[in-house]
Amino acid sequence: MCPISGMVQFLIVVVALLLFCHVAVVRTLEVVFEPKNITLYMYNTIPVQYHVYLEPGDTLDDLKLYSENPDVAKIENTVVIKQPDGAFNLTGNFLGKTRVRCEGAPGAMDVTVIREKRVIDTVFTSSVATLVSIIYINFGCAFNWGELHKTLKRPIGPAIGFFGQFVVMPLLSFGLGKVLFPNSPEMQLGFFFTGVSPAGGASNIWTVVLDGNMDLSITMTTISTFAAFGMMPLWLFTLGKVIFDQGDIKVPYSQISTYAIALVIPLAIGFLISRYLKKVAKFLVKILKGFSLVLLIFIVVFAIVTNLYLFELFSWEIVVAGMGLPYLGYVLGYLIARLLRQPTPDCLAIGIETGIQNTGIAIFLLRFTLPQPQADLTTVAPVCVAMMTPLPLLCMLLYKKIRARFYPAHKKVNINQGLQELTVDSNANPQKEDRLIPTIS
Secondary structure (H helix, E strand, O other), X not given: OOHHHHHHHHHHHHHHHHHHHHHHHHHHOEEEEEOOEEEEEOOOEEEEEEEEEOOOOOOOOXXXXXXXXXXXXXXXXXXXXXXXXXXXXXXXXXXXXXXXXXXOEEEEEEEEEEOOOOXXXXXXXXXXXXXXXXXXXXXXXXXXXXXXXXXXXXXXXXXXXXXXXHHHHHHHHHHXXXXXXXXXXXXXXXXXXXXXXXXXXXXXXXXHHOOOOHHHHHHHHHHHHHHHHHHHHHHHOOHHHHHOXXXXXXXXXXXXXXXXXXXXXXXXXXXXXXXXXXXXXXXXHHOHXXXXXXXXXXXXXXXXXXXXXXXXXXXXXXXXXXXXXXXXXXXXXXXXXXXXXXXXXXXXXXXXXXXXXXXXXXXXXXXXXXXXXXXXXXXXXXXXXXXXXXXXXXXXXXXXXXXXXXOHHHHHHHHHHOOOOEOOOOOOOOOOEOOOOOOOO
């Protein structure tokens, strides 16, 4: 028998005894929190109870409570345990998860910080929905319904817009997510959901403000909204599975249906007004451009104020992706239309339609798919896209205003070009009416 074997056996026995003693000591001194798991809202403070289990001979020396991530949740003041029972105040600082532990003893409490639904969120959503519905009535009055039939008979513009919206943007959002967030599937999902969403109503407003082809813009938005019923599931269950293959990704058909109805009904009301209330229709067309500009400013400012808390999550990667997705969409949509020899107003409408996404649907998808607080944390992707989207369009608008201000002769030409006569067809009483159409530059 090897003489070392006895020594090895002795060491094994000693190590085993030490481990046993360690386990016994650890078990005799333990901090238990009540509750063991806690969820609290941002900026809220709640009391938490704790109890220390002691054995005879145990002391409470050097026992201090701490949060693993104070940026998510922090303990008010420094808590040093001096009694077996006590309490402390815990404050939620920001969205996320952390743990509260005790130095010198085992025991932990899982903490999740989420965002409380605020009144300002409801006010923002309701006011924007109402104002957008009103402006779509204006669109219905200004829309050249005769051009719709002509466009659908030779749908080159809508086809380019469809390709940009449901081929270019999904692939672009997927690529940006993979390159900029290789280790964050949640952020990849956030930008991918944004890329596969249909066009937003803001594209029509910007097209009007920048003198693009409003008729083509509204036609493309309507087509993309209804096409989303098929195209979103196609992308989510194919390329989307590469990013996120946990559980079922359900497409929010009810959300898309609501948006489609909210788009079609105001347009139909506008059509009826243009047909039966000519003076009202002319007034609504006259204020369309100014109303569109006011609505855009309202949405941008209110959206920033409502989502100020998300600025803490902004990183250079998120900003680059938030700028890259819409800006590349603008450029690629415009270039494709230009290569296919489309008129300049059509190219402008197609570029804007391609770059602007319905970020509301993307946010809904994220909150439906991911648990909290991951859902709110990931919505920084569509929120960032929504905030960055208007910047180049605002620059274009300022350039147009400055040019018109210093070159009044050019401004006069634009105004004269912006006056277009439309023939209003009526089965009951066909006649010709003159209307102002702010769509040609």
